[in-house]
Amino acid sequence: MSVSDANSLAVNMLRKIELEKISNSDVSICRDDEIFLVMFIRAVMSHEKNVILKLPSNILGNLFSIKTLIQQMIKIDANKKIIILDLVSNENYYEGSECSIEKLS
Numbered sequence: 001m002s003v004s005d006a007n008s009l010a011v012n013m014l015r016k017i018e019l020e021k022i023s024n025s026d027v028s029i030c031r032d033d034e035i036f037l038v039m040f041i042r043a044v045m046s047h048e049k050n051v052i053l054k055l056p057s058n059i060l061g062n063l064f065s066i067k068t069l070i071q072q073m074i075k076i077d078a079n080k081k082i083i084i085l086d087l088v089s090n091e092n093y094y095e096g097s098e099c100s101i102e103k104l105s
Contacts, residue, residue, distance in 0.1 A: 004100045017072040031061050033069060042072060044078040051078060054085045063093035070097045 001009075005057070007023075014020045016036075022034050036059050043051045057063050063086075073082060082099070093102055 001045075009045060010038075010041055013044070013076050016075050016077070017104055024101075033065050036069060037072060041076065044076060044080060045054055048080075050081045050083055052083045052085065056084065056086065057090065064091055067097045068092050070094075070099050074098055 011020060011023045014023050017035060017037065019037060022030055022038070027035060036056065039051070039059065040051065046099075056069075060066070060069075071100060084099070086092075086094075
């Protein structure tokens, strides 16, 4: 994919979640949740079959907005399996979210 095509695709994904305004922004002026979503979009655009998010709180600083971010990730319609790896102690942040949560035994 050309750089131009990749940029267009990324801007379209940002438009789906009403964040097109940050498409040309410097990372230093973006909020943590915006950076998280841009990183998610970059992962979605890869050739990998799955998107694995390991400890989102390391990027976000906290998980208070994770349910909203999951809704936005669903709107992007990645057509990929999204796997979130997190600590059991953070389980309550994901309760009631629109994603299926599998517990490993």
